[in-house]
Amino acid sequence: MTRGTVTATAPATSANLGSGFDVFGLALTRPVDVVHVERTRETTVEVTGRGSRHVPTDPAANTAGVVADELDAPAAIRIDKGVRPASGLGSSAASAAAAALALDELYDLGRSRESLVRVAAEGERVVSGDAHADNVTPALLGGFTAVTDDELLRVPVDLPVVACLPDTAVSTRDAREVVPDAAAMSDVVETVGSAAALVLGMVRNDPALVGRGFRESVVTPARAALVDGYERARDAALDAGAHGVTVSGAGPAVLAIPPVGGVRSVAEALVDGFRAAGVEGVPYRTRVGRGASLPEPDA
Numbered sequence: 158m159t160r161g162t163v164t165a166t167a168p169a170t171s172a173n174l175g176s177g178f179d180v181f182g183l184a185l186t187r188p189v190d191v192v193h194v195e196r197t198r199e200t201t202v203e204v205t206g207r208g209s210r211h212v213p214t215d216p217a218a219n220t221a222g223v224v225a226d227e228l229d230a231p232a233a234i235r236i237d238k239g240v241r242p243a244s245g246l247g248s249s250a251a252s253a254a255a256a257a258l259a260l261d262e263l264y265d266l267g268r269s270r271e272s273l274v275r276v277a278a279e280g281e282r283v284v285s286g287d288a289h290a291d292n293v294t295p296a297l298l299g300g301f302t303a304v305t306d307d308e309l310l311r312v313p314v315d316l317p318v319v320a321c322l323p324d325t326a327v328s329t330r331d332a333r334e335v336v337p338d339a340a341a342m343s344d345v346v347e348t349v350g351s352a353a354a355l356v357l358g359m360v361r362n363d364p365a366l367v368g369r370g371f372r373e374s375v376v377t378p379a380r381a382a383l384v385d386g387y388e389r390a391r392d393a394a395l396d397a398g399a400h401g402v403t404v405s406g407a408g409p410a411v412l413a414i415p416p417v418g419g420v421r422s423v424a425e426a427l428v429d430g431f432r433a434a435g436v437e438g439v440p441y442r443t444r445v446g447r448g449a450s451l452p453e454p455d456a
């Protein structure tokens with residue numbers, strides 16, 4: 158049966174996780190973007206919701222519009238943003254992932270989620286200048302993911318996660334410019350050790366090991382300088398017992414792994430830490446979640 162309109166949702170995601178710059182990604186249960194698509198001859202884009210005025214509606218400059226073009230699936234696209242743009246929570250990826258899934262369904266393309274990842278990553282190119290897939294992969298596949306040139310690796314994970322989004326913005330382009338071109342071998346060794354701990358922690362659902370795996374000394378310190386209040390928020394969360402704290406994606410959101418029973422106290426600590434630096438923050442008490450989905454149409 159041909160459907161006239163399709164709705165899909167896709168979650169916020171957190172990329173890098175400290176030791177996995179441009180490789181690791183995590184799907185969160187909230188917030189989410191909701192994307193509605195309807196068949197048309199020419200693609201149009203309309204955006205409502207959180208930070209919508211900062212999202213381009215020119216289809217060639219919007220991640221969902223680029224996805225429609227890549228799939229040769231023109232549509233009237235309506236995006237209801239739950240994931241604020243320039244947040245470090247995969248806002249553009251959420252729109253791209255939801256659009257890819259919705260358009261695949263609308264046009265009955267039968268594409269695999271893995272092939273939709275590559276399409277959605279092209280949407281990312283218009284935002285950051287690079288078709289990196291570390292947000293769109295968890296946004297489509299869910300769980301913890303690792304992206305290499307050849308493979309999309311995924312494991313399901315059951316862990317609580319706390320994110321805090323300060324009321325500031327960091328552009329991905331700016332955040333990529335501060336990343337050093339080279340790293341000392343001692344830093345590479347530290348990063349590999351952390352990445353190994355993090356992967357094992359994800360496989361075992363072990364929050365202490367995952368938090369330990371956030372540690373690295375090349376990308377995060379360079380980026381932390383762009384996030385007002387980061388040090389205070391991080392230190393407050395660690396004092397509250399967080400196993401690890403890092404910049405989420407390109408920032409300014411911060412991601413923390415709480416101890417068992419410590420979700421609320423870590424969330425409050427992050428908010429208090431930012432506030433002590435004069436920055437208001439929105440806490441998200443969330444979990445590792447599933448990828449984009451097609452809610453059942455109303456009966």
Ligand code: HSE
Pocket residue numbers: 172173178179180285289291292329332333406407
């Ligand atoms: N890995 C990317 C970065 C994610 O940190 O620049 C941002 O979209």
